[in-house]
Amino acid sequence: MERFRDHARTYSARAAAYGVDLDRLAAGQAPYVMIITCSDARLVPALITGSRPGxxxxxxxxxxxxxxxxxxxxxxxxxxxxxxxxxxxxxxxxICGHSHCEAVGSAGTAGDITAAGHWHVVQQLDVLSDYPCVAPRLVDGTLRLHAWFHEIGTGHAPAPARRQRLPPALRTRPSRAEPRARRGRHRRAERVSSVVPAARRGAPTMVG
Known part of the structure; x- marks a missing residue:
């Protein structure tokens, strides 16, 4: 515990040494990306993504x-x-899942635990896409969802292959006579990438 206290006491000096502007952070936050991940202590999102405070x-x-x-x-x-x-x-x-996840294992998942972990991430994306605040921004293209899976033992973070889907309330079933191109517009399915595009000015590209 003493080590943690020592680092907390010297944080301002260490932040200054790394060029972190604490005054700017105190003025408000404007993060580039949100990450939803497990509470597992072996996952450090800022370290994995190379992010700085804010x-x-x-x-x-x-x-x-x-x-x-x-x-x-x-x-x-x-x-x-x-x-x-x-x-x-x-x-x-x-949404970042990870290998060796006790939560996935404790759910009674049989078979390949890594495959189960990938599927768990996909399920969370589907749940998230049904949120009322998420749905409209998926439709207008101002919000992108990404699926990552972090391998604890290797540090690799390949993305589970899947397609982004619209929430049920916003999906429409095209008629058989509807042209193929129009059907595609209805679905608006987009391949989720393992690379997060720069969302704002100066945003770092974060590679999974």
Whole structure:
């Protein structure tokens, strides 16, 4: 515990040495990206992404799980997501799963635990895309969702292959006579990349 206290006491000096402007941070936050990931102590999002203070807005939950939106019983996680999207106007959200995840393992998952971890990330993206604050921005293209999976043992972070989907309320079923090109516009499916595009001026490109 003493080591943690010592680092806390010298934080301002270390921040200055690394060129971190604490006065600017005190004036307000304007992060480039939100990351939703597991509370596992082996995951350090800022270290993985090379972020500096103020770059990354983090939500850590058990297993990186996103609770389903419930207007009758709003959760703290839902409030955090809403603040990121409506308050901070975040343009990119990463959901990052990881290998050796006790939360996925404790769910009674059989078979390949890594494949189960990838599928867990995909499920969280689907839950997130159903949030009322997320849906309109997916439609107008001002919000992008990204699926990452971090390998604890190697440090690699390949993205699970999947397609972004629209929330059920915003999906339409095209008629058989509808042209193929129009059907594509209805679906607006977009391949989620393992690279987060620079969302704002000077935003770092973060490679998974």
């Amino acid at each position: 770059d990354l807005f983090e939500l850590r939950t058990h297993g990186g799980t996103v609770p389903r939106f419930d207007p009758e019983d709003p959760s703290g996680e839902a409030a955090t997501i809403e603040f990121a999207i409506e308050g901070l106007r975040i343009a990119d959200i990463i």
